[in-house]
Amino acid sequence: MTGRERIVDAHHHVWDLSVxxxxxxxxxxxxxxxxNFTLADLEPEARAAGVRATxxxxxxTVAAETPExxxxxxxxxxxAGVVGWCDLTAPDVADTLARLRELPGGDRLVGIRHQVQGxxxxxxxxxxxxxxxxxxxxxxxxxxxxxxxxxQLPATVQAAALLPELAFVLDHAGKPPVAAGELRPWAxxxxxxxxxxxxxxxxxxxxxxxxxRSWTVHGLRPYADTVLDAFGPDRLMFGSDWPVCRLAATYxxxxxxxxxxxxxxxxxxxxxxxxxxxxxxxxx
Numbered sequence: 091m092t093g094r095e096r097i098v099d100a101h102h103h104v105w106d107l108s109v110x111x112x113x114x115x116x117x118x119x120x121x122x123x124x125x126n127f128t129l130a131d132l133e134p135e136a137r138a139a140g141v142r143a144t145x146x147x148x149x150x151t152v153a154a155e156t157p158e159x160x161x162x163x164x165x166x167x168x169x170a171g172v173v174g175w176c177d178l179t180a181p182d183v184a185d186t187l188a189r190l191r192e193l194p195g196g197d198r199l200v201g202i203r204h205q206v207q208g209x210x211x212x213x214x215x216x217x218x219x220x221x222x223x224x225x226x227x228x229x230x231x232x233x234x235x236x237x238x239x240x241x242q243l244p245a246t247v248q249a250a251a252l253l254p255e256l257a258f259v260l261d262h263a264g265k266p267p268v269a270a271g272e273l274r275p276w277a278x279x280x281x282x283x284x285x286x287x288x289x290x291x292x293x294x295x296x297x298x299x300x301x302x303r304s305w306t307v308h309g310l311r312p313y314a315d316t317v318l319d320a321f322g323p324d325r326l327m328f329g330s331d332w333p334v335c336r337l338a339a340t341y342x343x344x345x346x347x348x349x350x351x352x353x354x355x356x357x358x359x360x361x362x363x364x365x366x367x368x369x370x371x372x373x374x
Contacts, residue, residue: 151205
C-alpha cells in the first residue's frame with residue numbers, strides 16, 4: 091500500500107544551533123533535541139517512508155529564519171512549501187510579505203505562523219494590530235498556521251469568525267491534553283473551530299502531547315476521532331512534527347500511526363488526509 095500512496099508531510103522543522111539558538115529547547119525532557127537537525131537528516135527518513143513533498147514550518151520568532159528556509163526550499167525539491175514568520179503587529183506586514191516573495195525560494199512561501207502558545211494574553215489573536223496583520227496575510231494569498239495551547243482555542247474561534255477570508259490551519263490538533271486523558275473542554279472548542287469553514291486541522295504532534303514513554307495508538311484515537319469527525323478528511327492533513335516527534339517515535343512510526351488512526355476511512359478519504367488536503371490548502 092505504501093508504494094501507491096502519495097504522502098505530503100505538512101509539518102516539520104529544521105534548525106542549526108551554530109546559526110542561532112532554539113531557546114525553547116530547555117530542560118531534560120527536551121535535551122535530545124539540543125543538536126542540529128537538517129534537511130540532510132530528514133530526507134532519507136522521509137523519502138524511505140514514501141513522502142513526496144513537505145512543508146517546512148518556522149521555529150523561532152526571528153525574521154532572518156524565513157529567508158533561510160526559503161533558500162533551503164529553493165535548493166531542495168522535497169520542500170514544497172514554507173510557513174514562515176513575520177511580525178504581524180508591524181505596520182508594514184504587507185511590504186514584508188512582498189519582499190519575502192521576491193527572494194530565492196519566495197514562490198514556496200505558503201503561510202505565516204507566530205508562537206501564539208507562548209503569549210500570556212489568551213486573546214492575543216484578537217488584538218486590533220494582530221487582526222490587521224492577519225488581514226495582510228490573507229490579502230497576500232497565504233494561510234495562517236495556529237500553534238496554540240488548548241486554553242487558547244476560544245480566541246482562535248473568534249479570530250476565524252472575524253476573518254472569513256483567511257484560511258487558518260490548526261497545528262497539532264490544538265494540543266489536546268492527551269497525557270491527562272481528558273477530552274473536554276478541548277473537544278468542544280475543536281468542534282466550535284471546525285464549524286468555521288475557513289479552518290483546517292493538522293493530524294500532528296499527538297505523540298508528544300501524550301506520555302512520550304508510554305503512548306499508544308489506542309490512547310491517541312479519541313483525539314484523532316474528534317478532529318476527524320469535526321473537520322472531516324477534506325480539512326485534515328498529516329504532519330510528522332519531525333524532529334520533535336523523535337522524543338516519542340521515529341518518523342516511520344508517526345506515519346504508521348497516522349495510517350492506523352485513519353484506518354476507518356475510504357481510500358479516497360485517507361488520501362485527503364495524507365496528501366491532497368495539504369496540497370489544496372497550501373497550494374503546493
